[in-house]
Structure formats: structure tokens, C-alpha cells
Amino acid sequence: MQEIVDLMVVHRNMTRKSAEEFVRQLLSTIEDALLEGDSVKISGFGTFKPQWNEPRKSIDVNTGNEIIIEGFYKVAFVPDNELKELINEPYSHLEAIEIGNKAEDIIESEPENDNFKQVIEPMRVFEEQAEEIKNLLNEIGALSTNKMTAKKEKSSVEKAIEPAENLIETPVEVMDDVENIVLADDELDNRVIAEEEELSQPELTEKPEVIAEETMPIIIDREEEPVSDIEDAKVIGFSETAKQISIEAKREQDTRPDDFDIIREGGKIIFPGKKSTVDNTHPEPELVADIKPQTEQANAKNLMQDEIVAEETLPADLIIENSPEISQSVNHEPPYFAPESPVNDEGEVLKQDVIPKSVVETVSDTEKAATDAVSVPYVPESVIEDSTDAVPFEEIKKRPVWIYILSVLALLALAAVAAWFYYPGIFNNLNNKTAQTLPKVAEQTNLNPVEPVIPDTLAAPNALPDTIINVFDAPRQFTEYIATEPMKRGSMLSIFAKKHLGHPYFWVYIYEANKDIIQDPNNVPLGVDIKIPKVDPRLIDVNNPECVQFALKLSEQYLK
Amino acid sequence: MLEAFSHTCIDRLKEDNSIGFQGFGTLEVRKKEERISVHPVTKIRTLIPPKLVVSFKQSNILKEKLNSQQ
Numbered sequence: 001m002q003e004i005v006d007l008m009v010v011h012r013n014m015t016r017k018s019a020e021e022f023v024r025q026l027l028s029t030i031e032d033a034l035l036e037g038d039s040v041k042i043s044g045f046g047t048f049k050p051q052w053n054e055p056r057k058s059i060d061v062n063t064g065n066e067i068i069i070e071g072f073y074k075v076a077f078v079p080d081n082e083l084k085e086l087i088n089e090p091y092s093h094l095e096a097i098e099i100g101n102k103a104e105d106i107i108e109s110e111p112e113n114d115n116f117k118q119v120i121e122p123m124r125v126f127e128e129q130a131e132e133i134k135n136l137l138n139e140i141g142a143l144s145t146n147k148m149t150a151k152k153e154k155s156s157v158e159k160a161i162e163p164a165e166n167l168i169e170t171p172v173e174v175m176d177d178v179e180n181i182v183l184a185d186d187e188l189d190n191r192v193i194a195e196e197e198e199l200s201q202p203e204l205t206e207k208p209e210v211i212a213e214e215t216m217p218i219i220i221d222r223e224e225e226p227v228s229d230i231e232d233a234k235v236i237g238f239s240e241t242a243k244q245i246s247i248e249a250k251r252e253q254d255t256r257p258d259d260f261d262i263i264r265e266g267g268k269i270i271f272p273g274k275k276s277t278v279d280n281t282h283p284e285p286e287l288v289a290d291i292k293p294q295t296e297q298a299n300a301k302n303l304m305q306d307e308i309v310a311e312e313t314l315p316a317d318l319i320i321e322n323s324p325e326i327s328q329s330v331n332h333e334p335p336y337f338a339p340e341s342p343v344n345d346e347g348e349v350l351k352q353d354v355i356p357k358s359v360v361e362t363v364s365d366t367e368k369a370a371t372d373a374v375s376v377p378y379v380p381e382s383v384i385e386d387s388t389d390a391v392p393f394e395e396i397k398k399r400p401v402w403i404y405i406l407s408v409l410a411l412l413a414l415a416a417v418a419a420w421f422y423y424p425g426i427f428n429n430l431n432n433k434t435a436q437t438l439p440k441v442a443e444q445t446n447l448n449p450v451e452p453v454i455p456d457t458l459a460a461p462n463a464l465p466d467t468i469i470n471v472f473d474a475p476r477q478f479t480e481y482i483a484t485e486p487m488k489r490g491s492m493l494s495i496f497a498k499k500h501l502g503h504p505y506f507w508v509y510i511y512e513a514n515k516d517i518i519q520d521p522n523n524v525p526l527g528v529d530i531k532i533p534k535v536d537p538r539l540i541d542v543n544n545p546e547c548v549q550f551a552l553k554l555s556e557q558y559l560k
Numbered sequence: 561m562l563e564a565f566s567h568t569c570i571d572r573l574k575e576d577n578s579i580g581f582q583g584f585g586t587l588e589v590r591k592k593e594e595r596i597s598v599h600p601v602t603k604i605r606t607l608i609p610p611k612l613v614v615s616f617k618q619s620n621i622l623k624e625k626l627n628s629q630q
Contacts, residue, residue: 077616094609
């Protein structure tokens with residue numbers, strides 16, 4: 001009490017005497033009221049009330065005799081809501097939540113849950129990590145495309161050195177652009193018009209310089225210039241959304257084959273993703289549809305690189321999957337493609353010098369075909385654009401590749417470590433038991449092979465389930481005994497099981513070994529010696545949830 | 561005055577977790593662990609978060625006074 005008095009004096013600026021008086025008075029008032037049988041409520045604090053406890057039976061701790069505890073009064077304190085909240089501030093953010101399982105399942109599921117959690121946890125962690133790595137890779141991809149487009153306008157002419165690599169750059173971007181275009185069709189016009197003017201000038205200046213021997217014949221069709229600008233505009237404009245594109249690209253993948261079929265059939269250029277005919281004079285869609293076939297060759301080298309790179313890189317997936325369709329569509333339109341273009345479906349590496357040649361040829365061919373060739377020259381021009389890119393592009397392109405490789409290796413290493421760490425049993429089984437257990441695919445008991453309860457989580461799903469299933473199926477014969485236990489009043493098979501075999505559920509094996517003595521597992525005859533068998537350690541692995549569950553199922557069978 | 565008293569008490573409880581009143585009892589802050597509770601009718605399992613509560617334990621003097629009287 002004195003402490004309270006002190007605090008009051010300090011904080012409330014009361015005289016010591018008056019504070020003490022007050023507290024004393026307060027307490028005595030409360031006491032008196034309680035003695036009267038009244039409850040005392042202090043608002044903002046709580047209520048003190050006298051509580052009557054009924055007499056109840058109990059046991060004297062010393063003698064063991066039964067005793068009656070008489071009824072008595074007790075002072076109970078119920079805090080006010082204010083007080084509760086103030087005191088509970090550290091935990092105030094927490095709230096009660098519902099859990100899915102119903103009450104009946106608690107008993108059975110709980111012991112298993114602990115084991116299962118161990119199994120599920122690492123996989124969940126992996127999934128999260130995989131997702132993170134995926135996101136990282138996408139970001140890296142986005143970064144690289146960003147850098148490329150940024151540098152485009154700045155770099156000086158070093159075309160001769162890196163025309164091939166630069167060719168590679170475009171397809172990635174173009175592919176990305178294609179996807180984006182699918183989704184943002186309406187925005188195209190606005191963007192194009194806006195950026196067209198900006199870009200037209202630098203591009204125009206670059207073009208004459210850049211024109212290498214290969215690109216000479218491709219001479220810019222004056223009419224088409226603005227469209228090429230458009231393409232570049234798109235390239236630059238959309239590189240910002242490269243990340244989005246990759247995600248959307250995946251979504252679009254399913255629709256791809258159909259779209260290309262349509263392109264093939266009609267000979268008309270149909271806007272991918274929209275499945276509707278578009279006016280051939282409409283610049284953007286043609287651009288889109290035709291660029292794809294053109295750049296598919298350039299894709300080849302990119303594909304190789306991307307295939308080396310992790311499966312997780314979406315652009316690679318995108319390109320690879322699209323290439324078959326592209327090449328098909330390409331072949332159906334002779335003006336677009338020279339027959340000698342050695343393009344294979346899964347992106348076999350083309351020699352790099354082939355690419356410019358074929359492009360040249362196609363261009364020269366298509367120039368003759370007037371209306372259809374609207375967009376063809378754009379490819380070379382985009383090539384031109386990229387051929388202005390300097391060495392940095394190559395470096396930038398290569399840099400992400402090894403990052404991808406490293407991350408994939410890291411992921412694999414993680415998987416291996418986790419597998420070894422969490423499932424040490426796997427490696428044992430793989431080495432020793434496979435030969436022995438194969439012939440043991442035994443008669444089917446009622447307990448059909450308990451399918452690995454969580455097959456996805458096992459790191460070596462093929463190896464482990466085989467051995468475990470066979471073990472469970474094998475007929476059990478207990479010839480060796482490791483101990484005997486006399487059956488006394490109050491002892492239980494499950495206690496023996498826990499002691500000798502590691503888990504109470506494994507009593508079923510003890511029961512099986514002593515079937516001649518025990519008729520009813522619930523009613524084991526007293527005074528008999530129970531032999532504890534030596535059980536296959538794979539069956540009585542305490543840490544293995546399948547073992548526990550299998551034993552449980554056996555017990556259900558026996559207890560009917 | 562009462563307000564002052566209760567506020568002081570609360571502040572004290574937050575810091576020291578316990579206040580003793582001689583001849584009366586002790587007010588104590590106790591932590592309740594989180595638990596899963598099952599609604600008996602709907603069988604819905606709920607996870608109740610941990611919390612801090614104030615509990616009062618009467619002193620023996622008070623107890624005897626109370627019981628001798630009634």
C-alpha cells in the first residue's frame with residue numbers, strides 16, 4: 001500500500017498524509033461492504049464482490065480419507081473493460097481466429113500433425129524460395145531490357161561487331177512487346193503518336209550510319225518509317241512493363257497456338273489474342289504479327305541461351321513455345337521467308353551469320369510483295385536499331401545468364417541439403433533395401449499399401465514409398481524377442497510398446513507376437529508374460545508418420 | 561481522488577505487474593497463454609491469442625474476517 005501512496009504523492013501532487021488517508025479509507029470501505037455482502041464497483045477499475053463457494057467433497061492429502069471442504073466466501077475482483085484493455089496493450093493487436101478442423105479430429109490428427117509439419121514445412125519453404133527466385137529473375141530480366149533500351153539511344157555506331165548479338169536483343173523485346181500489345185491495344189495509338197516524334201530524329205540519324213553491308217538493300221521504305229519508329233517506341237515504352245509482360249505472357253501462352261493457326265489459314269494477318277481480322281493497312285497489328293516470324297530466327301541463339309538458363313525464366317519459355325508456331329506460320333508465307341533458313345522448332349542454334357543473310361533475302365523478296373510486306377522491313381530496321389548497340393549490350397545480356405545459372409544451382413543445392421537433412425532415411429533405403437524388398441510385395445492384407453501420405457513432400461518419392469510400402473505389406477513373423485514383460489494389474493500393451501518400441505501405438509506388434517496368449521487386446525490375461533518382439537525398425541520408426549498411422553490402422557482393425 | 565487512485569494503480573500494474581495491499585490482498589498481472597477452444601455446439605475451433613489479465617488474491621486476514629462473519 002505504501003508504494004501506491006508514494007506513487008500517488010509523486011504523480012498527483014497530493015500530500016503524503018492525504019494520500020495515505022485516502023487509500024486507507026478506500027480499502028476499509030471496500031472491506032466493510034464486502035463483509036456486508038455487497039459488491040463494490042470502482043468505475044474505470046473494476047468490482048470487488050464476495051463470492052460464495054459451495055461445500056464440496058475432497059480427499060485429505062495426508063490420510064487419504066474423504067473430507068468435505070466447507071462452503072466459504074471469497075473476495076473476487078472483476079476488472080473493468082478499460083482496465084483490461086490498458087493492461088493488455090502488449091497483446092492488443094491479436095485476435096481470435098477460427099481453425100478449420102472440427103473437434104472430432106483433434107485426437108487423431110494431433111500427433112500426426114506434429115510429424116507432418118516437419119515434412120510439410122521444408123517444402124513450403126522451398127516453394128516460397130522458388131517464388132522469390134522467380135521474382136528475382138524476372139526483375140533481372142526486366143532490368144536488362146530496361147538497360148538495353150536506355151542505352152539504345154545513347155550508344156554510338158559499333159554495328160559491325162555486334163550485329164548478331166543485337167539481333168538477339170530485339171526478339172526478346174519484341175516478344176515482350178507482342179504480349180503487351182495484345183493486352184494494351186488501345187494504348188498503342190496514343191503511345192506511338194506521342195513517342196514517334198521523339199524517336200524519329202535520333203533514329204533517322206542512326207540509320208544511315210548503321211547500315212552495314214547487310215542492311216544496305218533493306219533501304220528504308222519511306223512509307224514504313226513511321227511504323228518502324230512505332231516499333232521502337234513500343235520497345236522502349238514497354239520495356240518498363242517487362243515484368244508484367246512476362247506474367248501476362250504466360251497467361252497468353254495458351255492462346256498462342258490458336259492465334260498462329262489463324263494467321264496461317266487466312267493468309268490474313270490476325271491480331272494475336274484477338275482472333276479477329278484486322279485491316280491490313282493498320283500499322284501496328286501487322287507489325288506485331290509479322291515481326292514474330294522474322295525474329296524467330298534471331299530467337300534461335302537466344303533460345304539456346306535461355307534454355308541453359310533456368311526453367312524459371314519466363315521469356316525463355318515464351319520464346320521456345322512460340323517458335324514452333326512461328327516457324328509454321330512462316331513457312332506458309334513464302335514471301336516472308338527464304339527457304340534456306342535453317343530454323344528448327346526447338347531453337348537449334350543458328351550460325352549467327354545466317355541470320356543477317358536471311359533477313360536480307362527476305363527483305364529483298366518482300367519488297368516486291370507490296371501490300372503484304374508492309375511490316376517486313378521493320379525487322380531489319382529494328383535490327384539496324386539494335387546494331388547500333390555497342391558492346392555493353394552483349395555484356396548486359398550475358399550477365400543475367402550466369403546469375404540465372406547460379407540461382408538454379410543454389411536452389412538445387414538447397415533441395416539436396418533439405419532432402420538429406422529431413423529425410424536421412426532415404427539414402428539408407430536407397431542403398432540397402434531396394435533389392436531385398438522388391439520380392440516381398442506380399443499378399444494384400446486389409447491394410448492396403450498406405451500411400452505415402454504426403455507424396456509431394458518426399459524428396460525422393462520413388463525410392464522411399466517402395467520400400468515402406470513393401471515393409472508394411474510384408475507378413476510379419478516375430479521370431480526374435482528382445483524382452484518379456486509380466487502382465488500385471490494396471491499394465492498395458494501400449495505402455496510396453498512405448499517402453500520397448502518407442503511409441504504406444506506400436507502395441508499392435510506386441511499383440512501380434514503374442515496372439516496365442518492374447519485373444520482380446522482389450523483384455524489381456526493377468527499374470528502372463530508378454531513377449532516383446534523384435535520388430536523391423538522401419539515399421540517402428542517413431543519419427544515416421546506413416547509408421548504411426550499404419551500402426552493406428554492396425555489397431556483399429558484389431559479393436560473391432 | 562478515486563480516479564487518481566485507479567490510474568496510479570494501473571500505471572503501477574503495467575510496470576511492476578503486482579500491487580500489494582496489506583490486510584486486503586494483492587492485485588497481479590498474469591499472462592494467459594494462447595489456447596484452442598472448441599465451441600461445444602458448433603464445434604468450431606478457435607485459436608485464442610495470449611493476453612494479460614489482472615487478478616486479485618485476497619489476503620488471509622480478509623478471508624477470515626469474511627468467513628467468520630458469515
